[in-house]
Amino acid sequence: MHHFDVETLTAGRWRNDGGATRQIASRPAGDEDFVWRASIADIDRDGPFSAFPGVDRTLTLLAGDGVRLSCPGVFDRLLERAGEPFAFSGDLALAAELPGGACRVLNIMVRRGRATARVERVTGRVVPPSGHAGVLHVLGGHWQAGTDGPVLAPGQGVWWDADAQAPGGAVAPLSPDATALWADVAPAG
Incomplete structure (x- = not known):
């Protein structure tokens, strides 16, 4: 990531x-x-x-x-x-x-024809699907990328390639006010 x-x-x-x-x-x-x-x-x-x-x-x-x-x-x-x-x-x-x-x-x-994207507002743990790329952008609160990754504040985030594995398998909220945008980028059909 x-x-x-x-x-x-x-x-x-x-x-x-x-x-x-x-x-x-x-x-x-x-x-x-x-x-x-x-x-x-x-x-x-x-x-x-x-x-x-x-x-x-x-x-x-x-x-x-x-x-x-x-x-x-x-x-x-x-x-x-x-x-x-x-x-x-x-x-x-x-x-x-x-x-x-x-x-x-x-x-x-x-x-179009090579990838699709789904963007959603999230408040819970994000586990990137295998083979997908993506971006997580923090809107509020604090998040952590993996178990040993950086703590993310509003205006910060992480991105990953389709062939990368998320550290610790997830990006998780650390505070009750945590909100983020998750863009899941999948290979086309």
């Missing part, structure tokens, strides 16, 4: 200068034709979202007053509750509107 802290990840500005992305993991590493990718995005202003043809995306609000994603004739969705994932096709040309100012989101992307 690989540990991350959002605040120490390198931020890269978007081409349209509407925000910045902090990449957690991309597999294969450095490959534009990724199978899966996880990142944290800081959205600073209204504007277009880049299309990712052939990619399925799940966006989850982490902080801020929300973001409205719209694609004329397809959907108009306000993500206003932190920790509620929203899945959509990366093929779509979307517009983002920030009704309450800047926000931060977790962005999980998988290449």
Whole structure:
């Protein structure tokens, strides 16, 4: 497992200068034709979202007053509750509107036909299925990766490859207020 802290990840500005992305993991590493990718995005202003043809995306609000994603004739969705994932096709040309100012989101992307992703809010022990990759991002409380792994606080987390085994077999909550987002990335069918 690989540990991350959002605040120490390198931020890269978007081409349209509407925000910045902090990449957690991309597999294969450095490959534009990724199978899966996880990142944290800081959205600073209204504007277009880049299309990712052939990619399925799940966006989850982490902080801020929300973001409205719209694609004329397809959907108009306000993500206003932190920790509620929203899945959509990366093929779509979307517009983002920030009704309450800047926000931060977790962005999980998988290449259609090569991987699938399920993102959910969890409060209990997470045991990654064998052969799956994934990310666990702490929203609240404290968590521990394995029996001897680091104690994780909000804004921190762990990620693993499909061929890795979680240390101690699980990521477990350590406090009663522990909540996290778990992105389970499975090989496609």
